Amino acid sequence: MTVMFERVALLGLGLIASSISHASRRKGLAKHIAGFARSAETRETAKQIGIVDSIHDTAAAAVKDADLVILCTPVGTYGALAQEIAPHLKPGAILTDVGSVKGAVVRDVSPHVPAGVHFIPGHPVAGTEQSGPRSGFAELFDNRWHILTPLPGNPPEKVQALEDFWVALGSNVERMTHDHHDLVLAMTSHLPHLIAYNTVATAGDVETVTQSEIIKFSAAGFRDFTRIAASDPTMWRDIFLNNREAVLEMLGRFTEELAVLQKAIRWGDGQTLFDLFSRARDIRRGIIAAGQDTAAPNFGRAPTKKN
Amino acid sequence: MTVMFERVALLGLGLIASSISHASRRKGLAKHIAGFARSAETRETAKQIGIVDSIHDTAAAAVKDADLVILCTPVGTYGALAQEIAPHLKPGAILTDVGSVKGAVVRDVSPHVPAGVHFIPGHPVAGTEQSGPRSGFAELFDNRWHILTPLPGNPPEKVQALEDFWVALGSNVERMTHDHHDLVLAMTSHLPHLIAYNTVATAGDVETVTQSEIIKFSAAGFRDFTRIAASDPTMWRDIFLNNREAVLEMLGRFTEELAVLQKAIRWGDGQTLFDLFSRARDIRRGIIAAGQDTAAPNFGRAPTKKN
Numbered sequence: 001m002t003v004m005f006e007r008v009a010l011l012g013l014g015l016i017a018s019s020i021s022h023a024s025r026r027k028g029l030a031k032h033i034a035g036f037a038r039s040a041e042t043r044e045t046a047k048q049i050g051i052v053d054s055i056h057d058t059a060a061a062a063v064k065d066a067d068l069v070i071l072c073t074p075v076g077t078y079g080a081l082a083q084e085i086a087p088h089l090k091p092g093a094i095l096t097d098v099g100s101v102k103g104a105v106v107r108d109v110s111p112h113v114p115a116g117v118h119f120i121p122g123h124p125v126a127g128t129e130q131s132g133p134r135s136g137f138a139e140l141f142d143n144r145w146h147i148l149t150p151l152p153g154n155p156p157e158k159v160q161a162l163e164d165f166w167v168a169l170g171s172n173v174e175r176m177t178h179d180h181h182d183l184v185l186a187m188t189s190h191l192p193h194l195i196a197y198n199t200v201a202t203a204g205d206v207e208t209v210t211q212s213e214i215i216k217f218s219a220a221g222f223r224d225f226t227r228i229a230a231s232d233p234t235m236w237r238d239i240f241l242n243n244r245e246a247v248l249e250m251l252g253r254f255t256e257e258l259a260v261l262q263k264a265i266r267w268g269d270g271q272t273l274f275d276l277f278s279r280a281r282d283i284r285r286g287i288i289a290a291g292q293d294t295a296a297p298n299f300g301r302a303p304t305k306k307n
Numbered sequence: 308m309t310v311m312f313e314r315v316a317l318l319g320l321g322l323i324a325s326s327i328s329h330a331s332r333r334k335g336l337a338k339h340i341a342g343f344a345r346s347a348e349t350r351e352t353a354k355q356i357g358i359v360d361s362i363h364d365t366a367a368a369a370v371k372d373a374d375l376v377i378l379c380t381p382v383g384t385y386g387a388l389a390q391e392i393a394p395h396l397k398p399g400a401i402l403t404d405v406g407s408v409k410g411a412v413v414r415d416v417s418p419h420v421p422a423g424v425h426f427i428p429g430h431p432v433a434g435t436e437q438s439g440p441r442s443g444f445a446e447l448f449d450n451r452w453h454i455l456t457p458l459p460g461n462p463p464e465k466v467q468a469l470e471d472f473w474v475a476l477g478s479n480v481e482r483m484t485h486d487h488h489d490l491v492l493a494m495t496s497h498l499p500h501l502i503a504y505n506t507v508a509t510a511g512d513v514e515t516v517t518q519s520e521i522i523k524f525s526a527a528g529f530r531d532f533t534r535i536a537a538s539d540p541t542m543w544r545d546i547f548l549n550n551r552e553a554v555l556e557m558l559g560r561f562t563e564e565l566a567v568l569q570k571a572i573r574w575g576d577g578q579t580l581f582d583l584f585s586r587a588r589d590i591r592r593g594i595i596a597a598g599q600d601t602a603a604p605n606f607g608r609a610p611t612k613k614n
Contacts, residue, residue, distance in 0.1 A: 076577075100527070125524045128604035129591075135604065145523050174523070184516050189527030191509070195502055196528070198568055200587040202561045203494050213491050215593045216452050216481070220407070220432045220496030221503070221535050223600045228528050230591040233584035237577045244572055251569055254509045255562075261505055262558055265551055270383075270544045277540035280507040284436075284537035286522040293530045297435035297442065299606035 004029045004165050009066035011059050011081060012073030013037040013046045014232070015127060016098045018136020020070065021051040023169040026138045036062035037133075038073075046133045060088045068165070071097035071109070076238035079108035091116040094158055098124055100185060100235075102149045102178035104242035110151070118158045121178060123147045123185070124171060129230040139170065143291050146171035149178040186246035190239055191254060194247065196229040197236070311336045311472050316373035318366050318388060319380030320344040320353045321539070322434060323405045325443025327377065328358040330476040333445045343369035344440075345380075353440045367395040375472070378404035378416070383545035386415035398423040401469055405431055407492060407542075409456045409485035411549035417458070425465045428485060430454045430492070431478060436537040449477035450598050456485040493553035498561060500543055501554065503536040 008030040010017040017035070024030050035052030036059045037043045043055050056062035063069045063085045071078055078097065089095065095117055099105045102121050113119040126144035128135065146166040150159045163173045176184075203214050203222065214222065240247055264272040288295045315337040317324040324342070331337050342359030343366045344350045350362050363369035370376050370392045378385055385404065396402065402424055406412045409428050420426040433451035435442065453473040457466045470480045483491075510521050510529065521529065547554055571579040595602045 125527045127527065130604045139609075144526055147524070183513075184520050184524055185527065187510050187513055187516050188521055188524040188529040192506060192528035192532055194568060195506055195532075195565075197584050197587055198561065198565050199499060199502055200590055201583050202498070202557070202564045204586060204590060205564070206490075206494055206557070206560065209491050209494050211590070211593070214495055214590065215597050215599065217432045217454070217491055217495045218594050218599050219451055220434065220492065221499035222495040223594050224531050224535055225499055225502075226587065226591040226594055227600070227606065228531055229584075229587035231584075233581050233588075236584050237580045240572050240580055241575055241577055244575070247572055248569065250509070250513070251565075251572075253513065254505065255565070257509045257512070258502075258505050258558075258562070261501060262555065265501075265547050265554060265558075268548055268551070270548055273544045273547055274540050276508050277504050277536075277538075277543050279511060280504055280533065280536035281540075283507055283511060283518070283521065284533040286518070287525050287530050287533055290522050292522060292525050293534070294608055297437045299534065299608055301601055301606055302446075 002028065002168070003031050004161070004168060005031075005068040007032045007034060007066045007068075009034045009036070009063045009069045010052070011036050011062060011069065011071050011085070013042050013051065013133045014072060014131050015135045016124065017070070017072035018046075018051050018133045019138070019140035020072070020169065022136055022138035023141055027168055029165060029168050030068075034062045034066060042133060049133060051133060051136065059085050063088050063090075065090055067093055068162075069093060069095045071095075071099065074232075074235045074238040075099040075101055075105055075242050078105055079112070082109040082112040086112045086114055089114060089117045093117050094162055095119045096122045096162055098122065100189065100239045101243040102181045106149075106151065106178050118154055119151065120154050120159055120162050121149045121151070122162065122166070123149075123181065124166070125185075125189070126171075127231075129227050131232040131235075141166070142170035144171055146173045147181055148173060148175045149181050150175060182243050182246045186243055186250045190243055190247050191250045193228055193231065193236060194240065194251065195254070196225040199225045200229040309335065309475070310338050311468070311475060312338075312375040314339045314341060314373045314375075316341045316343070316370045316376045317359070318343050318369060318376065318378050318392070320349050320358065320440045321379060321438050322442045323431065324377070324379035325353075325358050325440045326445070326447035327379070327476065329443055329445035330448055334475055336472060336475050337375075341369045341373060349440060356440060358440060358443065366392050370395050370397075372397055374400055375469075376400060376402045378402070378406065381539075381542045381545045382406040382408055382412060382549050385412055386419070389416040389419040393419045393421055396421060396424045400424050401465055402426045403429045403469055405429065407496065407546045408550040409488045413458065413485050425461055426458065427461050427466055427469050428456045428458070429469065429473070430456075430488065431473070432496070433478075434538075436534050438539040438542075446477065448473070451478055453478035453480045454488055455480060455482045456488050457482060489550050489553045490556075493550055493557045497546060497550055497554050498557045500535055500538065501547065501558065502561070503532040504543070506532045507536040
C-alpha cells in the first residue's frame with residue numbers, strides 16, 4: 001500500500017474509470033477517489049458497486065482538491081468538460097485523460113487549462129467491448145501499454161509521477177508525441193474498429209442471406225469481428241471525428257491493398273494471395289511473443305454446450 | 308459406443324481430420340480409421356499421436372474398403388484426389404468432404420465419382436487458426452453447425468447416415484444447396500478472412516509506424532484480426548480461387564458500405580457513424596444468444612503476466 005495521490009477525481013465512470021478505481025484500490029494508490037458522471041443512473045451504480053469514495057453531481061465539485069484528475073468520458077465531451085472544471089482545479093494538480101485520440105484532445109483541452117495545472121495527455125491501450133461502471137475490473141491494465149504524450153511545458157517530475165501511477169495500475173508505459181500516437185492508433189485500433197463495424201453492417205444488408213444464417217454460421221470468422229463492433233458507439237463516433245486525417249490515411253492504404261487482393265481473386269492469381277496470406281502469420285507470432293494475446297487456439301474459447 | 312461406420316478414411320490429416328478422429332473415438336463411431344497425408348512428416352506425426360488406426364502412403368490405399376471417405380485436404384487438390392481414388396472406392400461408400408466452398412467442389416469431384424458411390428458434399432463451420440494433425444481436438448464440432456449440400460441423386464438414407472455421423476461428432480446439421488452455401492459462407496467466413504488478411508498486410512506496410520509499435524499496441528483491436536489471419540495460407544488461397552463470384556459480390560458490398568463510412572468521417576457526419584455503429588451490437592447479441600460465441604468480455608482472455 002503506497003498512496004501516490006491523496007485525491008483522484010474520475011470524470012466519467014465507464015469501463016476505464018471503473019477499472020482505474022479497481023486497479024488503484026488493489027494497491028491503495030489513492031486515499032480518496034471522487035467520481036462524477038452526467039447520468040444519475042451511472043452515479044447510482046457507481047455508488048452501489050463502491051468504485052468511488054464520493055460521488056458528485058457536477059464535474060466542478062468532483063475535481064475540488066484533487067491532485068490527479070482523469071477525463072474518462074468520450075473525447076467529444078472533453079472541451080466543454082475542461083472549460084467547466086478549469087476554475088476549480090487545484091494548483092499543482094495533474095490533469096490527464098484516457099482518450100483514444102491525442103491531437104484533438106490537446107487542441108480541445110489545452111486552451112482551458114489554468115497556469116499551475118499540468119495537463120499530460122494519456123491513453124491506456126486496453127479495453128473490452130463492454131461499457132459502463134459494472135464492466136470494469138482490476139486486471140484490465142496488467143501488461144497492457146499506456147501511452148503518455150507529454151506536452152513541452154510539462155515538468156518532468158509530474159510526468160514521472162503520472163507514469164509511476166500507470167505502472168502501479170499494471171501498465172507498461174511508453175512516451176511519444178501526440179501526432180505519432182494518432183498515426184499508430186489509427187492503424188492498430190481505429191482502422192480495425194472501422195473495418196469491423198463495416199463488415200457487420202455489410203452482413204446486415206445482404207438480402208440473399210438471412211440474419212439467422214449470419215448468426216448460425218458466424219463461427220467461421222465473422223464472430224471475431226462482431227466482438228469489437230460491439231464497442232460503445234458514442235465513444236467510437238467521437239474517435240473517428242477526432243482522428244480524421246490519420247484514419248483516412250490508413251483507410252486509403254487499406255483500400256489500395258484490398259484492390260490488389262480483389263484483382264488477384266478476379267484473375268485467379270493464387271501466388272499473390274498465398275504470399276500476402278503467409279506474411280500475416282509472422283505478425284501474429286510477434287503479438288503472442290510480446291504477451292499481447294494468448295496463444296490458445298480460438299482465443300482459448302471453449303466449445304459451447306448444445307442449447 | 309455405437310459404431311456408425313466400419314471403416315472411415317481421412318484423406319489429409321490436418322486440424323479438421325484430426326478433430327474428426329478425436330471426436331469419433333470419443334464415442335466409438337468408427338471401427339477403423341485409415342489415414343493418408345501427402346507429407347511423410349504429417350503421416351509420421353499422425354501415427355505418433357495415434358489419430359489413425361492405419362496410415363497409408365497413397366490415397367488409393369487409404370480408401371480401400373472404406374464405408375466413409377472424407378476429403379480433408381485444401382479444396383484446390385480435390386479434383387486430382389478424386390480422380391486418383393475413384394477406381395478404389397468401395398461400391399455403396401459415402402464420399403464427403405470438409406471444404407469451405409461447395410460449388411467448385413461439386414464441379415471438381417462429381418465427374419470422377421463412380422456409379423454406386425454416393426458423393427455428398429459437406430462443410431463443418433468450425434475451426435481454429437491453427438493447422439496440422441496436432442491442432443485437432445475432440446470438442447471442435449460441439450454445438451457448431453455442419454452444412455450438408457446433398458446432390459439430386461443422393462439416396463435419402465445415405466444423406467441421413469452422414470448427417471447422423473456429424474451429429475454424433477457434436478455438430479448441428481443444416482442442409483442447403485451448394486450455391487446458397489457459397490453465398491452464406493462468402494459473407495460469414497470468406498470476406499472476414501480476406502479483410503483480416505488485408506488489414507494485417509496494410510499494417511505491415513505503413514512506413515510511419517514500426518512493426519514493434521503495431522505489436523505493442525495491438526490490444527486495442529488489431530490483434531483480433533491477426534488471429535484469423537494466422538490461418539493456413541494454402542487453404543485460404545484455394546477458397547478464394549474457388550468461390551470467386553460470391554466473394555467478389557460480398558467484397559463489392561463491403562466496399563460500398565466503406566465508402567459511405569469514409570465520406571461520413573471526411574465530412575464529420577457523426578450521426579451516420581453513430582447509427583451504423585449502433586446496429587452492430589444487435590448482431591453480436593444474436594451470436595451470443597445462439598451459443599456461437601462466449602459473452603465473456605474480450606473473449607474471456609485473461610490479462611497476461613508481465614514479462
